[in-house]
Amino acid sequence: MSTVWDKKDLLGLENLSKDEIGLILATAESFKEVSSREIKKVPALRGRTVVNLFYEPSTRTRVSFEVAAKRLSADVINIATETSSVKKGETLIDTGKNIQALKADIIVMRHNYSGAAAMLARALEISVVNAGDGWHEHPTQALLDIFTLKEKLGRIQGLNVAIVGDIAHSRVARSNIWGLTKLGAKVTVCAPPMLIPVAIEEMGVNVSHDIDDVLKDADAVNVLRMQFERDGGQAFPEQLEYFKNFGITKERLSKLKKDIIIMHPGPLNRGIEISSEVADGKHSVILEQVTNGIAVRMAVLFLVAQGQDKSKKYETAD
Amino acid sequence: MRLLIKGGRVIDPANNLDIIADILAQDSKISRIAKNIRAEADKVIDAKGMIVMPGIIDMHVHLREPGREDKETVATATKAALKGGITTVLAMPNTYPAIDSPENIESLKRIIKKSACANVLIAAAITKGRLGKELTDIQACKQHGASAITDDGASVDSGVLFAGALKKAKAGKLLVICHSEDKKISNNGVVNQGLISTRLGLRGIPRASEYKRVQRDIDLAKKTGARVHIAHLSCKESVDIIAAAKKKGIQVTAETAPHYFALTEDALLDYDTNMKMNPPLRSQQDLEAIKQGLKNGIIDVIASDHAPHTENEKDIEFDRAEFGVIGLETELAAGITELIDAGLLSWLELAGKMCLNPARILEINKGTLSAGADADITVISPDKGWQVEKSGFVSKSRNSPFLGRKLKGVVEYTIYEGRIAYKA
Ligand SMILES: [Zn+2]
Ligand SMILES: [Zn+2]
Numbered sequence: 001m002s003t004v005w006d007k008k009d010l011l012g013l014e015n016l017s018k019d020e021i022g023l024i025l026a027t028a029e030s031f032k033e034v035s036s037r038e039i040k041k042v043p044a045l046r047g048r049t050v051v052n053l054f055y056e057p058s059t060r061t062r063v064s065f066e067v068a069a070k071r072l073s074a075d076v077i078n079i080a081t082e083t084s085s086v087k088k089g090e091t092l093i094d095t096g097k098n099i100q101a102l103k104a105d106i107i108v109m110r111h112n113y114s115g116a117a118a119m120l121a122r123a124l125e126i127s128v129v130n131a132g133d134g135w136h137e138h139p140t141q142a143l144l145d146i147f148t149l150k151e152k153l154g155r156i157q158g159l160n161v162a163i164v165g166d167i168a169h170s171r172v173a174r175s176n177i178w179g180l181t182k183l184g185a186k187v188t189v190c191a192p193p194m195l196i197p198v199a200i201e202e203m204g205v206n207v208s209h210d211i212d213d214v215l216k217d218a219d220a221v222n223v224l225r226m227q228f229e230r231d232g233g234q235a236f237p238e239q240l241e242y243f244k245n246f247g248i249t250k251e252r253l254s255k256l257k258k259d260i261i262i263m264h265p266g267p268l269n270r271g272i273e274i275s276s277e278v279a280d281g282k283h284s285v286i287l288e289q290v291t292n293g294i295a296v297r298m299a300v301l302f303l304v305a306q307g308q309d310k311s312k313k314y315e316t317a318d
Numbered sequence: 319m320r321l322l323i324k325g326g327r328v329i330d331p332a333n334n335l336d337i338i339a340d341i342l343a344q345d346s347k348i349s350r351i352a353k354n355i356r357a358e359a360d361k362v363i364d365a366k367g368m369i370v371m372p373g374i375i376d377m378h379v380h381l382r383e384p385g386r387e388d389k390e391t392v393a394t395a396t397k398a399a400l401k402g403g404i405t406t407v408l409a410m411p412n413t414y415p416a417i418d419s420p421e422n423i424e425s426l427k428r429i430i431k432k433s434a435c436a437n438v439l440i441a442a443a444i445t446k447g448r449l450g451k452e453l454t455d456i457q458a459c460k461q462h463g464a465s466a467i468t469d470d471g472a473s474v475d476s477g478v479l480f481a482g483a484l485k486k487a488k489a490g491k492l493l494v495i496c497h498s499e500d501k502k503i504s505n506n507g508v509v510n511q512g513l514i515s516t517r518l519g520l521r522g523i524p525r526a527s528e529y530k531r532v533q534r535d536i537d538l539a540k541k542t543g544a545r546v547h548i549a550h551l552s553c554k555e556s557v558d559i560i561a562a563a564k565k566k567g568i569q570v571t572a573e574t575a576p577h578y579f580a581l582t583e584d585a586l587l588d589y590d591t592n593m594k595m596n597p598p599l600r601s602q603q604d605l606e607a608i609k610q611g612l613k614n615g616i617i618d619v620i621a622s623d624h625a626p627h628t629e630n631e632k633d634i635e636f637d638r639a640e641f642g643v644i645g646l647e648t649e650l651a652a653g654i655t656e657l658i659d660a661g662l663l664s665w666l667e668l669a670g671k672m673c674l675n676p677a678r679i680l681e682i683n684k685g686t687l688s689a690g691a692d693a694d695i696t697v698i699s700p701d702k703g704w705q706v707e708k709s710g711f712v713s714k715s716r717n718s719p720f721l722g723r724k725l726k727g728v729v730e731y732t733i734y735e736g737r738i739a740y741k742a
Contacts, residue, residue: 114519115520118588118589133519136518137519174517197515198511198515199516
């Protein structure tokens with residue numbers, strides 16, 4: 001591939017080209033093999049420091065990034081900060097500048113506010129990898145979803161992919177929409193009307209409120225985690241009602257005339273958005289997603305470190 | 319003191335005047351306009367190639383004093399105003415404490431007397447503490463010099479209470495300025511609701527939060543006969559509602575701010591908090607409707623809604639950043655660049671929106687160059703370009719949505735009460 005990675009950050013998939021996404025996926029493919037070795041380590045980021053800065057608790061994503069960084073031989077520091085402490089004391093930019101002053105190379109950040117990663121990236125010279133910002137984007141999750149799909153079905157172009165669940169408040173949905181549509185998949189989002197954000201069709205997706213209709217044509221379904229506690233639970237349908245109307249169950253899948261892949265970003269709410277039978281069944285690639293997450297995150301860390309070197313060289317050459 | 323401004327292009331919408339002429343000001347009043355005035359003067363300004371128009375009256379300004387002098391003071395805001403060609407500002411009452419009593423008006427008047435370098439008019443709050451619960455003593459506020467009442471930053475949600483305020487305002491012949499927003503519909507949104515809010519993953523503010531309240535405010539104005547002025551129109555529907563009301567002869571005037579005719583929500587795509595204000599930047603379609611509203615006279619006034627905030631309050635996560643942008647030093651240039659240069663408004667029309675109409679709405683002897691009017695005059699180099707930069711601001715705050723943009727039009731002199739109060 002002739003594409004060169006020259007970005008110091010990975011903030012989302014909206015601003016990546018098809019080729020840049022392809023480059024991440026290709027790089028991930030070569031890193032995937034590392035995890036199958038007896039000694040699961042390459043020296044690609046030896047001597048570099050990766051800081052996991054998490055303003056929201058997320059053991060899964062944090063651990064995945066930590067494993068990825070360690071398999072690249074980077075040093076890893078984990079900082080977990082209470083969201084409530086954001087209100088008082090040090091600002092995000094100050095925290096970032098402090099981490100930069102410690103000579104860390106990459107900040108992997110999870111934040112509860114949309115746009116936080118972009119803001120931090122603008123303020124710093126070191127790399128920022130967005131590990132989820134508010135409702136905005138969660139690019140590495142979408143990349144590992146796409147990587148898994150491609151591994152299973154051999155292509156993305158022309159696939160019918162459904163995303164089911166709380167689209168309005170989902171960063172996973174947004175990143176998947178950008179990534180999948182750029183690579184030529186047809187994307188349908190499916191949820192009760194109140195969970196579909198305004199003008200989402202203009203992002204190039206179909207909207208449906210009928211899960212059975214959507215499943216008929218889908219090659220794959222990405223089932224989002226439902227969080228009924230959000231907004232005090234006011235605007236949300238009853239959990240059982242949701243499971244009845246939108247839950248991915250064995251009964252629903254048994255009616256289908258073709259094969260289908262079931263994905264889920266985790267953690268699972270068994271019996272709410274997905275039944276246990278499906279989660280553990282033959283259609284499910286949920287654990288493969290977890291495995292592929294390491295390779296994808298290794299690729300991202302590796303590329304942004306390269307991108308940072310490039311932007312530095314560019315500056316000195318100027 | 320006699321001041322002679324020679325050879326400029328004189329723009330005076332009150333007299334439908336657009337001619338090359340001289341202006342003589344004697345003491346604090348305009349003496350006369352004529353070609354080749356031969357008179358002894360203490361000071362002569364050569365205004366060849368320049369625009370000479372009435373001092374701008376910005377009827378929507380947040381001075382922040384008292385209470386938030388870290389953002390802005392009467393002294394710094396009026397200095398910034400003069401640099402922007404503005405000689406009169408109307409101070410919004412959402413200070414700490416709010417300007418909601420004769421005592422607080424008097425103490426603000428003392429600050430103004432001590433430190434203002436331009437004319438400052440005072441708007442008093444409609445309700446005590448701007449809390450929307452209990453009316454202020456509207457009559458007493460008027461007697462102590464309030465030029466208008468408003469709870470700007472909020473709307474009085476209770477229709478009954480607001481109607482009561484309108485009746486008192488009508489009886490006291492006081493203007494009511496409406497920040498027309500139904501906060502229940504805004505639902506803690508931070509940007510316009512639409513594709514952009516969805517892409518950014520930010521909570522959207524529907525247009526309905528504005529136009530439904532504009533409609534209510536106009537309905538109550540009609541019912542009570544009070545004179546209302548709708549602040550900061552941002553969306554097409556609001557313009558349509560004002561147009562319909564004016565057609566019916568309801569006493570209503572309307573205002574917009576430069577950011578609503580110069581910028582759209584697309585400016586938010588990298589989460590720039592200097593693009594965060596309330597109401598929010600809307601779509602291209604709304605921007606076009608605002609421009610058309612200015613063109614066809616539905617929107618009477620351009621005002622800045624100058625809302626200074628410290629960098630600490632803006633340099634944070636988008637959701638947490640304060641709403642509001644500064645505008646005193648850029649509004650004239652934004653008008654020249656986006657409206658005159660674009661061929662939408664003539665100089666006479668722009669001076670109407672920024673000088674004459676606000677003066678008429680506020681019932682002051684300004685906004686015109688007629689003989690006998692206050693000698694507040696702005697002299698402008700209309701073709702000079704400049705780049706908006708943080709370091710260039712006189713205002714204490716830097717939260718401008720025009721940072722980095724190239725604008726046209728530089729204020730060369732601002733004359734306040736017959737004296738040169740600012741010189742470039
Ligand atoms: Zn307002
Ligand atoms: Zn305001």
